[in-house]
Amino acid sequence: MIARRTLLAGLGAGLVSAPFVARAETPTTIRMGSLKLIHSIAPYFYERFTPAGTRVEVVPFESPTECKNAVVTKSVDFGTFGIAAATLGAAAGEPLVVIASTCNGGMAIISKKGSDLHAIKDLRGKRVAIWPGSTQEVFVLERLRMEGMSVRDVEPVRISFSEMHIALARGDIDAYVGAEPGPGVSLSTGVGQLVEYPYGTEMGALNMVFGVHRDTIAEKPDLVRTMLEIHRKGTEFAARDRDAMIAMAVSKLGQKREALEVSAPNVELKWKLGAEEVRQANAYAGHMLALKQIKRLPEAGFIDTKFVDAMRGA
Template sequence: MIDRRSVIVGLGAAAVAAPTIVRAQNPTVIRVGALKLIHSIAPYFYERFVPAGYKVEVLPFETPTECKTAVVTRSVDFGHFGIAAGQLGAAAGEPIVLIASTCNRGMAIIAKKDSPIHAIKDLKGKRVAVFPGTTQEVFFLERLRMEGMSIKDVEPVRVSFSEMHIALARGDVDAYVGAEPGPGVSLSTGVGQLVEYPYSTAMGSLNMVFGTHRDTITNKPDLVRTMLGIHQQGTDYASKNKDELVAMASSRLGQKKEAIEASVPNVELTWRFGATQIQQAKVYADHMLALKQIKRLPDFATFIDTSFVDALKPA
């Protein structure tokens, strides 16, 4: 005979245990901010390499500053943004920490097709689209300086990266300092011609980085290690599988395959961040300070942490 009290107790225990079972089945969600650029295409390959118990959500952002701010406000756990946005935040005392790289190269100065603009010096007096506070702006200003020019020698026009190709096609500007896939679109459609890839400065081709909140490193080091393992594998996979990279970028960015194919050679996806990148970042910060874009240099002892990248093993 079944004891009624035993049944009631058993049901009560099951009710208590059930929520625990449900919680155990819910994965840990990692929110990652990415830009609407080919530089940030690696996150869309993350799902292939997410270990059991985790789920990655990719949130797209229009500008580097927006993505960096999302990290600072903890709207996302990790973010991909330009080195300029990171330096601006760190110099202002924000708790942003760079823990890996995302992409080198990916920049280009493009002029209208068949225009007389073939070199930096030809930009004098021309309308040039530049987005303030970006890595591209700092590289452009340094290239102007190297040619004996300054921003006063051109007519800068504030245009977002996604609008630069359209602005050039309409004739709103004579040239732009852009980020891929914009230059690839302009070149593949015959709207633009290459002025130069601005990698001849002491900053090399340093561009986009991978960062997180300082508290995440302190309180969740295991999460950081897990995320960087995913980032490493996703980045390496995208780099080695160009056809899939082109297909993914075309799908996610809404660009034609021909435009993405023209962009890929100018993009170096990478997770590595070591002594060379740190030195380039310091040179970059010196330029920003000289340009009065920042009031002080970041504290590099806390701004950059390569310990997690250093611990990664070959995928």
Template sequence: MPTPIRRRDFLTGAAGLGAGLIAAPTVLHADEPVVIRAGALKLIHSIAPYFYEQFVPAGYKVEVLPFETPAECKNAVVTKSIDFGAFGIAAAILGAAAGEPVVVIASTCNRGMAIIAKKDSGINTIKDLRGKRVAVFPGTTQEVFFLERLKMEGMTIRDVEPVRVSFSEMHIALARGDIDAYVGAEPGPGVSLSSGVGQLVEYPYSTPMGSLNMVFGTHRDLITDKPDLVRVMLGIHQRATDFAAAHQDALVAMASSKLGQKKEAIEASIPNVELTWKLGPKEIEESKIYADHMLALKQIKRVPDFATFFDTSFVNAVKPT
């Protein structure tokens, strides 16, 4: 017959087990990796983060979190919900101009934008958009480029009927006939062109802002408190970006998998995407021009302090490969 367990013995054993559990984490977690949280957008020019896993050094783990809009990703950096994020330069400037502690430490992608109209709509130029329903997402890089292109053509936003549509919904809205055109981000334009739904109006890179688009940012506190972690992340970002840019088949496969788009659509988008991590005087100058445009458009009340808004020290420290 089994020996009965007395209450006193059970409690003593439980106490010992509890003490073990309290002490255990020091041992159990000693070899666990440092987790880095990185934000990415659901766009092909934000695809590099999905290659991070291949280039993470021992002792670290990167978790990639997808965001629908640039502002959401930037806000997650500001609130420290994530450690690093890839978002448009417009979102970064909006935050920095408002005094938020967001710091740009690298680039993510140039180009990646397009103005697309419905196929056979007769819309072939910017001027043809007059009076048309045009999808534009407020607070984005695409919006600033579009407003500048309108200005260059002697037009303003009042000459079109702007419709608020997220990037991922623009192609669908065009196909349904809800809009006549959109100012989108890849792979949306690639989807519209490869499917025959849309036609290219233009790639809006003729402004003084060039083809500046997405940047890589973090919180100022992270740079101050954990510069070694920032260096590790920049190394991962650099290697992943270079790999994705140099291996088109891998890029197409990854983008198709993560974005849920057909291979043909991704392949149509790639010529309009320049993945890059490099950040230097040219990008900073274009960003200053960009901020001046946003100020003139009254999207911001002041330009950011570029001495603290940009930190190129981590990019500058990367050794040539």
């Protein structure tokens, strides 16, 4: 039997001789909302550019509205979504601020291969898939207006972006106003033909933006600056290396390389947000108001360029 004094002495010696183990600091985790589209592929490159002590968790969403709502409810810290979802939220008084760009382009009007639908005017009386409330809807309605037409001159069909190619292949519709990679799939498989890329309006090719909750800007400006620096580097890398962008979309999104090869040239990844983008966004909001998709314009400050301005200056 070991004496109590001997046991205590042994324990004391063990405590003295035990090496000190430093406790590692828990890294800062940033939750980044991202759509399951090649437009929103940049976040998957963020891990290459995160500083020590920081990690970015990419949270995928099916729709722009879901991702925007996650930012508004603070389920994620930042998010990428279409200017349509952002404008709808801001016009409704949600505490959402757009602080950078994500992607321009990524839209296309596609008709059935071999049909006589080659221009906007050819869509008169045809079944055209248009997703209500989307960025693409505002663009196609403006293009119809520019051609002396309106939505009443076509037969609009409510179909989600992911189903548009299939509906065209089945013959359920004559054309669709889609988001990549849907158009790329239709073109690469020979199912569809290009009517046009609808960028000939005052809205240009404006599409996806980078948003954050208003509270985050006020309470965590350093986090915002850190995240935008990561976003800038990830975006520039993916935009510079198209092969890497396509490979990442195949890996993370499960999309077909053949379709992405066609889609990629129609997707302009970007982070800069300046006077031109603000002008286009204001024009976009004006069209939404005229179409009664929103009841009022977003308040001043909905688009805040100061963080991007500071990065551009540095």
